[in-house]
Amino acid sequence: MWAGFSTLEPPPETEPGAEAWVWEDPVPLTGTRVRPPFPVHVLPGWVRDFVTAVAEETQTPADLAGSLALAVLATAAGGRSVVHVRGAWREPTNLYTVVALPPANRKSAVFSLLTNPLYEAEKQLKTAMKPVIVESEVTARLAREAADRAAAKAASAEAGKRDELVATAVGLAQTAEALTVPVDPVLLADDSTPETVTSLMAEQGGRLSVMSAEGGIFDIIAGRYSGAPNMEVFLKGHAGDRLRVNRQTRREYIDAPALTIGLAVQPEVLREIGKVKGFDGRGLLARFLYALPVSRVGERKILTDPIPERTAAAYASNVIDLTLSLAEWTDPAVIQLTPEADAALIAFQERVEPQLKTRGGKLGHIANWAGKLAGATARMAALLHLADHLGNGYTRPVTEATMAAAIELGEYYTAHALAVFDVMGADPVIGRARSVLDALRDQAWDDVSRRDLFTVLSRTEVPTIADLEPALALLEDHGYLRTYQPERTGKRGRPPAPRIQAHPGIRHSDR
Known part of the structure; x- marks a missing residue:
């Protein structure tokens, strides 16, 4: 945040051609993102009732139980169903979700309540x-x-x-x-290595879920213990792309991997993964649905309403039934959309697409993430649909109302993704803009050429002058500087290059 600005005239040494300019207070580059509460009302009744009851008894934000509930549904259906959107576009029904909350938010307790039926379903499959x-x-x-x-x-x-x-x-x-001998059914793995995840998925017909109340899986993917990052299975396991592992010790083939990840971590974990080289560039961060709810610590009730037995029983029974009903499918069940549901998704895509523009688009700096939003929304629509109809959801198409519910979830996760990527510092334009402000302040420049400004910036952060332009545009839009065209000093030759005039308060500001 930059302080100390006021409405001032430019300094007396204004360059020729730079007319007097009245400066207004700049708009901060980033502000507090609005993070809406989790839209519990869009969940099917038995899921909604349990999420609400868990949030009440544990005095935790509904975002935690709600996002974990989606991961539970994805564990039950992932690898056993796909949603046919249109044409050749199909989406698997697995999801990657991560909820970030500070310590003392009872993440482990909520995690256990939501995932216990999956372990019971796994036990029944083994029996x-x-x-x-x-x-x-x-x-x-x-x-x-x-x-x-x-x-x-x-x-x-x-x-x-x-x-x-x-x-x-x-x-x-x-x-x-x-002749092949079947292996013990496994639905869930904890913070496993990429090699273990790959082997388990190969054994389980491509289906697996990694669920954890910690963020250790990110350390494992980053290679903190093995010495080298290994994210291939996590990239292809989300997209459903064919996975081939050919090593001296093993050969594993997975034609349609379907990996689900459900995590509850501390916010510091998000800050750290944003720094891991390769996570964003290869698209791993773009595959997660993020929730960054407001902690209720300090405002919690001491005496709370317990989860009603009927609500807990219905949740456990339905999760188990959904898991078992799809467990034997080898070719995945194909879930169709009604024309009205498809039209709603198309309208959503048309709203999102212009926001992906690099310059001026609200989601331009997280276009890798937002570019997958429509697919994630289709996946959530299929999961809500299966939860609504349980054992026979594949026999009927997704309705417009269900798609509208999934779109509301997509909008929720978009708002939270913007906040999370702010935490991770994923917007390079904002980072470069702050470096420009630092340079203008440190050099005490009121008026400067692009070339001179470029020479004092790090080549690692700003490799070319072209990379500088979006940052200058952002600063101009926010009132920190303006570009002007100096007057010609002679009649021949090229016109002088445009120059930059800085807000006079920059040199007196504190970060």
Whole structure:
């Protein structure tokens, strides 16, 4: 924040051609972002009731339970359903969500309440799969033994019978090789390494969820423990892009990975991940839906209403039923949109698109994130739809009302993403603009050329004069400086280059 500005005339040494200019107070480059509360009312009834009850009993913002509830639904449906938007555009139904709250906000308690039914669903899947695994293991062992006996018999056979016995042995060996033993079903992993996540996803048919009340997964992705960043599985696991791992020790193929991530972290974690080289450039940060709610610490009630048993039971039962109903799908269930739902999504896209412009667009500095907003909205619409209809949601299309609810969630996450990316310092234009203000103040310049200004700035931050232009435009829009054209001093030659006149209060300001 820059202080000490007032309405002043330019200094007496104003350059020729720079007419007297009345300066008004500049507009701060950034202000406090408006962060709307989580729109609990858009959730299906049984989810809404539980989120509201959890927020009341734990005295936490509904944003925490609401965002985790979406991650829970994505865990239940991810990898087992896709939403067909239009044409060849399909979106998987997995999500990456992260909620940031300071310590003492009972994140772990809320996390447990929301995710417990997933662990129960996983337990039921394991119980149901156990006899199948045992039978498959016995069948595979017998098949290998039969192939071994046939191979031994062929090896000791007389020449006239050897060809036939070899063919029999080869056939039995091929049969044994083709038999696979199912693995224990796993829905959830904690802060696992990229290698562990990849292996688990390969075993689980491409489906997995990483849920944690800490932010350690970001340290793991950044390579803080392995020495090298490894984000491939987290990039492709969100988009559903084919993943191939070919190493000396293992080969794993996942045709349609569907990874869900649900995190509850401290705000400091967001500041740190914004500094990690490669996270933003490769698009990892653009894949998360962010929530940065206002902490209720200091205003919490001591005696609160407990979660009603019926509300908790309905939530647990429905999460388990939704998970189990889709667990056996190998080809994902395809969820369609009604024409009205598609029209609502198109209208939303048309509103968002102009905001992605690099210059002047509200979302221009987070265009990587906002460019995925329509897809994320379609995913949330499908999840709300499945939660509304539970076991048979894939038999009917998403309605306009459900899409409108998802769009409201998209607008909520957009407002919070703007605040989060401010925290992470993800807008390079604002950073460069602040460096320009520092340079104008440090050099005590009231009037300067672009070239002279460029020479005192860091080449790392401002590689070219072209990179300087958006920052100058932003500062001019906010009243910190103005560009003017000096008068010609002669009749021949090029006209003088435009110059920059700085607000006279800059040299007296404090950061």
